Amino acid sequence: MGHGSLTVVGTGIQPVAHTxxxxxxxxxxxxxxxxxxxxxxxxxxxxxxxxxxxxxNGLYDPSIDRHKTYExxxxxxxxxxxxxxxxxxxxxxxxxxFADPAHEAIRRARNAGYTAExxxxxxADACLxxxxxxxxxxxxxxxxxxxxxxxxxxxxxxxxxxxxxxxGVIGEQGYKNDLNAWNREGVRILVDVLLExxxxxxxxxxxxxxxxVCFEPVIRNVRLDELPNAQISAISTLYVPPxxxxxxxxxxxxxLIASSxxx
Amino acid sequence: xxxxAEYLVHLGRHEEACQAFRKDPEHAMECFGLTKEQRDTVLSxxxxxxxxxxxxxxxxxxxxxxxxxxxxxTRM
Numbered sequence: 133m134g135h136g137s138l139t140v141v142g143t144g145i146q147p148v149a150h151t152x153x154x155x156x157x158x159x160x161x162x163x164x165x166x167x168x169x170x171x172x173x174x175x176x177x178x179x180x181x182x183x184x185x186x187x188x189n190g191l192y193d194p195s196i197d198r199h200k201t202y203e204x205x206x207x208x209x210x211x212x213x214x215x216x217x218x219x220x221x222x223x224x225x226x227x228x229x230f231a232d233p234a235h236e237a238i239r240r241a242r243n244a245g246y247t248a249e250x251x252x253x254x255x256a257d258a259c260l261x262x263x264x265x266x267x268x269x270x271x272x273x274x275x276x277x278x279x280x281x282x283x284x285x286x287x288x289x290x291x292x293x294x295x296x297x298x299x300g301v302i303g304e305q306g307y308k309n310d311l312n313a314w315n316r317e318g319v320r321i322l323v324d325v326l327l328e329x330x331x332x333x334x335x336x337x338x339x340x341x342x343x344x345v346c347f348e349p350v351i352r353n354v355r356l357d358e359l360p361n362a363q364i365s366a367i368s369t370l371y372v373p374p375x376x377x378x379x380x381x382x383x384x385x386x387x388l389i390a391s392s393x394x395x
Numbered sequence: 396x397x398x399x400a401e402y403l404v405h406l407g408r409h410e411e412a413c414q415a416f417r418k419d420p421e422h423a424m425e426c427f428g429l430t431k432e433q434r435d436t437v438l439s440x441x442x443x444x445x446x447x448x449x450x451x452x453x454x455x456x457x458x459x460x461x462x463x464x465x466x467x468x469t470r471m
Contacts, residue, residue: 148407172449176400177407344445345406345413346420346437 136213138241139220140234142227142253145341147174150254155222156181158251162220164212168205168233169224171343178222185222202233209237213246226255230277230297256369257295259341263349264371266293271374278302278322278370290329294372296322299338300364320360322370330375332357337371338364397452399437399445402427 139158144150147169159165159178165185167178170192178185191204212219221227227234228250241248257275261268272292278299280286288294302318333355340350354362359370402424406412415423424434436448 146407148404149413151407172446172453173400173403176397176449176453177404180404343442344403346403346416347440347442347445 136216136246137218138209138213138237138246138248139218140223140227140238140248140250141220142223142225142251142255143169143174143178144254145225145256145259145343146345147171147177149345152251152253155251155253158220159185159222161218163217165220165222166205166209166212167222169222171224173344174224182220199232202236205233206237206240209233210240210244213241213248214244226253226258227251229255229257256297256341259349260295260339260369260371263341263351264337264339266371268293271378278318279304282322282325288329289378290372290375291378293374296370296372298367299370300366300368316360316364319364323356323359326356326372330356330372334375335373337373338362339369339371340365340367397449397456398427398429399433399452400449402429402437403449 139162141155141158142151143155144152159181162182163184165178165182166188167174167185168188169175169178170189175187175189188205188208191201191208193201209219209221221234221237223231223234225231234250238248238250260266266273272289273295274288274292275295276286276297278296279302281296282302299319299322300315302315302322304315304318335353336356336359338350338352338354338359342349350368352362356372405427406416412423420438421434424437429437433448436445439445
């Protein structure tokens with residue numbers, strides 16, 4: 133038995149189609165594979181690649197605080213590493229985005245002296261940029277989890293694009309397995325806050341990446357003030373396009389030009 | 396064999412299969428062997444319905460019952 137190691141990989145948003153060759157190789161060659169995915173196709177496919185793969189989905193329980201669920205996941209994964217196995221931990225999307233257990237498992241494995249790494253994968257924002265035809269390099273792009281955006285009163289620049297994640301579960305603490313169980317009142321509160329900086333008729337987009345290769349993404353354009361009446365699910369993301377144009381700082385431009393010519 | 400899952404894995408692995416699906420989904424799925432009911436599920440655009448159908452096929456295969464004989468669909 134080897135010394136033990138941990139590799140955390142993601143399947144991307146669409147299992148198989150979005151999963152990198154490198155990630156597939158890790159799943160295939162690992163001594164032990166753990167995966168956390170509520171998607172039946174992902175489960176089927178991962179078991180095809182590595183029949184010894186073990187689901188951690190059973191640890192989810194709507195009556196338990198999700199942090200406790202994550203702690204149990206981390207313990208299972210790290211214990212396997214400590215037993216000397218080369219472990220692959222598979223998560224949906226990008227394993228490092230909205231995935232506390234992935235970062236925590238790596239931190240603990242490293243602290244215990246084991247090799248641990250994370251491989252990048254396709255995340256929802258990558259799909260959003262492609263599906264909505266947005267280049268985040270043009271105006272800049274601000275990105276917040278919706279509840280975090282509200283409770284921490286994050287400051288935004290409306291002249292840059294804004295992405296708000298998980299607008300359907302604003303204020304929710306636990307885990308829900310019903311995509312339609314979303315918090316409409318939370319969306320009303322979010323809209324009130326956004327109306328402080330955007331006009332009511334600003335067109336925003338409710339977005340959901342296609343989770344299956346045979347589906348199209350959900351793209352619903354609505355007026356900001358009508359967002360609470362829009363069809364939203366627990367996995368919806370809100371894209372708010374820039375409003376207004378940034379004023380170029382001529383003094384800064386001159387300073388940068390001067391700095392480049394002094395080379 | 397859970398045919399819907401097999402077909403989606405096939406689409407994920409082969410870009411030409413994806414192109415054939417986008418061009419004529421009914422024909423592409425029929426050639427793969429999907430029944431009318433399975434094709435309708437794939438084309439429904441309903442993520443929950445598709446997930447349930449895949450899950451149902453697993454249970455059917457595990458218990459030796461043909462997928463078409465299953466009626467109860469459970470959500471994950």
